[in-house]
Amino acid sequence: MDNINLKFGKKLRQLRTERNMTQEELAEKSGIDYKYLQKLEGQSPSSPTLSTLEKLAVGLDITIIQLLSDIQ
Template sequence: MDELTRKFGIRLKRLRTESHLTQEQLALMIGVSKKYVSNIENGRGNPTLTTIEKFARGLDVTASELLDGVDSKTS
């Protein structure tokens, strides 16, 4: 896990919970496994551009919004 994937996981989890979705519901919506969503939220994943967009669509935000504040500079 590095800072970038850790922050992405935190961001994803926050947006998911704000959308009142469970990991399972989000996983079903975008066609991935619940385990995959859990791994990503725990910083253990490096999703591709197309997967990032799937997550964004499932959470009704743009890919750019999903990556807002997600960078590897420790802050």
């Protein structure tokens, strides 16, 4: 499970940086805690809930499918 969480964290960071957003900006736009976003992108990430995935997708202006694509 940790491997997929690390892959998700890398994908999340990539999508955020492609949009020139800081972690603070994405956290605010997504309505999630900044520290939790740091953890999702960090070296020991947790598994986000479906609700959190939806919030992140909205914050990044993409679909959940796009957020999760290429993570295997």
